[in-house]
C-alpha cells in the first residue's frame with residue numbers, strides 16, 4: 001500500500017506500526033565501552049535489537065553513533081563490554097556474509113565504473129554470476145543509476161555516489177544491515193523511495209540499523225536510541241518518546257531529551 | 264581462500280588501470296625512458312678526450328734494418344692505432360707547453376715519445392737484457408677516473424696492436440714483449456655496452472618502483488576512502504585481499520617487463536642470452552615482495568602527500584646500493600654490507616646473471632631464495648597488519 005506520511009510528506013510503503021520478531025535477538029550489546037586514549041566515545045552501552053527492526057541511532061555530531069556501528073561490524077575492538085550479532089561474539093568472519101555495511105564516508109572505488117563497483121562487491125560476497133547479474137539490475141533500478149552504469153564514479157555527483165554506496169552495501173541480500181547516514185545528500189524523492197525499500201526489507205525479516213540526523217526519517221523507525229556524549233539517554237518507539245516528553249514531533253522530543261540531560 | 268573472491272580483487276584493480284591509461288602508460292614508458300636516458304648519457308663510451316701529442320721519435324730510416332726495409336717510426340704507428348673518436352688528438356711540438364695545457368685544464372692528458380723511442384725499443388728487442396725498454400711519458404689529469412681508465416685502455420690497446428703488427432717481421436714473442444696486456448673475456452666479449460649491463464637492472468628497478476609506489480598509493484586510498492573498512496567487514500579474508508592484489512600486480516609486472524624487454528631489444532639492440540621465463544619469475548618475486556612492502560609502508564602514510572615522501576626513502580638506497588648503475592664492488596667497503604639488506608640487489612643480480620650470462624636456477628638459487636623469503640615475509644606481515652584493529 002502506497003501512502004504519504006501525514007507528518008513529513010515522505011512517500012513510500014509506510015507502515016507506522018512495525019511488526020518485528022521480538023523473540024529473535026539479532027544484536028546484543030552489553031556494557032559496551034570505547035575509549036580513544038583518554039576520550040570516551042561510547043560509554044557502558046546496553047542495547048538489544050530484534051529481527052525485522054529498523055532501529056534508528058540518533059544523536060548530535062560526535063555522540064558516538066558511527067563508533068557503535070564500527071564495533072558492531074568488528075572494525076573497532078571494544079575497550080570494555082561485549083557485542084554479539086546472531087548470537088556470535090565479534091569478530092566473526094563467517095557471520096559477515098549476512099552483514100551489510102554502508103560507512104558514513106562514501107566508500108566506493110572512484111576510479112572504477114558503477115558497474116565495476118557493483119560487480120566487485122558482489123564478487124567479494126561470492127555471489128554466483130547469474131544471481132549477481134540479476135541483483136545488479138535490481139540495485140541499479142533501486143538507486144536509479146541505470147543510465148550511469150558505465151560512468152566512472154569520479155564523474156558522478158555526491159548524491160549519486162552515496163546511492164551507489166548504498167547499493168554496494170545491499171547487493172548481497174544481507175539479513176543485518178548497518179547504514180551510517182544513508183540519505184545524506186540524497187534528494188527528497190529518492191529518500192522516500194529509500195525508506196520504502198528499507199521497510200520492505202524489514203518486512204522480509206531483515207534487521208536495519210540506521211543513523212540519521214533527519215527526524216522525519218527517524219519517525220519511520222520501529223525504535224530509536226538517543227545518544228549524547230556516548231551515552232544512551234533515551235530509547236523507545238517514536239510515538240512513545242513523543243508521549244513521554246509530551247511533544248508533537250520527534251524533533252521536539254529529541255531537543256527536550258538532550259537538553260533535559262544537560263548537566 | 265576462495266578463488267572467485269580473490270579474483271574479484273585482481274579484476275577490480277586491473278580495471279582501474281584500464282580506465283587510468285596515463286598511469287598505465289607511465290608504467291611502460293618510465294623504464295624505457297630510464298634505459299634511454301641513462302643508457303646513453305651515463306654509460307655511453309667516453310668520446311673526444313683532449314690529448315696533447317708530443318712526438319720526438321726519430322725512428323729509423325729506410326734500409327737500416329734488413330727485417331724492416333721500410334724503416335720504422337714506432338710512435339707514429341702507435342698513434343695511428345689510437346681511436347680518433349675516443350681521443351681528440353692535438354699535435355704539439357713542445358713538451359713543456361703540452362704539460363702546461365694539461366695543467367691549465369685544456370687537455371686531459373699529454374703523451375710524450377722521447378727522441379730515441381724506436382731505437383731503444385729495437386735494442387731492447389734485438390739485444391735483450393742490455394738496456395731497459397723505452398718509456399712513454401704520460402701527464403694525466405687524474406681527477407676523473409672514468410676518463411683516466413678510458414685513456415689508459417686506449418693507449419695500452421694501441422701499443423698492443425702495434426706490437427702485434429710488428430711481431431711478424433721482428434722476433435717478438437710473449438716472453439720478450441715489452442708491454443703485455445692480457446684481456447680475456449669470459450662473458451660478454453669486448454663489445455658489451457653499458458646499456459646491455461644496464462637493461463636487466465632497469466627492468467628489476469622499474470618493477471620495484473612501480474609496484475611499491477602504486478601499492479602504497481592504492482592502499483592509502485583504500486584506507487582513506489573507507490573501502491578497506493568495507494572489505495574488512497566483508498567475509499573476504501585479509502589473505503584473499505593481499506593475494507588478490509598480488510595477482511593484479513603480477514599481471515601488470517609481466518606486461519611491463521615483456522613490453523620493456525621487447526622494446527629494449529628492438530630500440531637499443533640489447534642482448535639476452537638466458538631463459539626469459541626464469542627472468543620473468545624473478546620479476547614476479549620482486550613484484551610480490553615489494554607489494555608486501557608497499558602495504559606495510561602504506562600504514563605509515565595518512566594521505567598521498569605522505570605517501571610520496573616514501574619515494575626518496577626507497578629510491579636512493581636502491582639506486583645507490585643495489586648495483587643498478589655501478590658494481591657493488593665500487594661502493595665503499597664499509598657500506599657494502601648494507602647492500603645485502605636491499606632486496607632489489609638480489610633481483611638485479613639474478614636478472615643480469617640470467618640475461619647476460621645465461622645462468623640457470625642452479626647458479627642463482629641464492630638470489631631466488633632471498634627473494635622468495637622477502638616476498639613471504641612482507642606478504643604475511645601485511646596480512647597481519649590488515650588484521651590489526653584499533
Ligand SMILES: Nc1ncnc2c1ncn2[C@@H]1O[C@H](COP(=O)(O)OP(=O)(O)OP(=O)(O)O)[C@@H](O)[C@H]1O
Nearest residue numbers: 036039041059060061062063064065066067068104
Ligand atoms: N579513531 C578515533 N580516534 C580518536 N577519536 C575518535 C576516533 N573515532 C572517533 N573518535 C571520536 O569519538 C567521538 C564519536 O565519534 P563518532 O564518529 O562515533 O560520532 P557520530 O555520532 O558518528 O558523529 P556524526 O554525527 O558526526 O557522524 C567523536 O568525538 C570523535 O572525535
Ligand SMILES: [Mg+2]
Nearest residue numbers: 065066067104
Ligand atoms: Mg558518524
